[in-house]
Amino acid sequence: MSPQTFYHIPPPGVDPSKLTGALIVLEGPDSSGRSTHIGLLRQWLEEQGYAVAQVGLKRSNLVAAELEKAKQGNILSPRTLSLFYATDFYDQLENQIVPALRAGFVVLADRYIYTLMVRDIVRGGEPDWVESIYSMAPVPDAVFYLMISSKTLVDRTFQAHAELDYWESGMDCGLGRDWFGSFLRYQRKIRQEFVRMQRKYGFDVVNGNRTIAALDADLKGRIQQVLARKEKG
């Protein structure tokens, strides 16, 4: 497979020519089916003989616990929170993603820098600043954004939890006192920012309103092509 490229430069100590694996990212809101599809993809890839590593956000050894605490207390400024998330991201990048890519794994990422950037930008972060923070991230081989309608999102969210998450509803953004209304407005802003970012970063927007089986087949077809292209070099 061909080596990874980075948005700006790799972090110190990372040699891109040694990263022979593939990085595949699923983006999309909570309840869009990311984890279900990652589970299905993993099984399928392993059946085909690919070693798979899974990563996500807020899972680092370094700061995940502190991040969780900070979110509970809601005491950090947006910029502090974004740098905290960036620390979490790079900890996983350097300790999980890069070693897995070096070992030739297919890395399935349950969200990536785009979610982190979109969340910051929706909260008023300067796009240039936010993008520069994540400029040492490897460019994925494929990014699939699971776009789902507000109606589907609401249905799925209530089926799964019977309540709306504070952060996923953007309740810290001052969009309104009505939780449901804030959720819809916040998710719309996120979607708009993803679409803007899609133009810049060129990821695949896939229709997430379909059945699990239909979306699964679509994703597998696309990933098959990506891996075939990589193997040809």
Add this chain to the structure above:
Amino acid sequence: MIQRQEELPGKLIAVEGLDGSGKSTQIHLVHQWLKSKGYRVFFTEWNSSSLVKEATRKGKKRQLLTPTTFSLIHATDFADRYERQMLPLLRAGFIVLCDRYMFTSFARDGVRGCDQVWLRKMYGFARVPDITFFFRLPLEVALGRILEGRPQLKYFEAGMDLGLSQDITESFRIFQGRVLDQYLRMAEEYGFTVLDATLSVHTQQKLVRRIIQERIDLALYHKRFVQ
């Protein structure tokens, strides 16, 4: 790289220098002086925000940090103090004293291999101080002060993560030498006020106070009468 910045009612004074340069002593004396004169003054130091401290401590203890996460975690700490304290206080017309500022990151993280453009963009939200005192000390003198007074060097402080030497003292020497080079390269770019840190503590403090009085109209910073 330095952008024009908005005028704020407050003033920002930072001290930088190698470990052992005496900068913390000097800024402490400035703090005492301004407090005793009844000025609105606030003191803050590098790596001290309570929330971030726990993560830093854990990361350092277990040696989990890479140059990138080491740098990010310090930037997180800085942002927390900057947005919660420094910037609001500057807007309210305080003199804010900082023991180490973003230049510490540019120097140390630069030595660790972090890209200077990346570092400077990350700290792009922070103001360049009105005065940055740099306490300049020949490397051997700085090393002597530290190695004689506090022989228990810490892992990251000695740059052991860089693999410069198996011997912690030797690693510290090489690391500090490189940090000093980085500082000297920044001195002109950011207009550091360079002080000779081999002078006596008292002589240096007199110089520091004189420079502050020349550059800042202290009368503007008297505590206002609040009922």
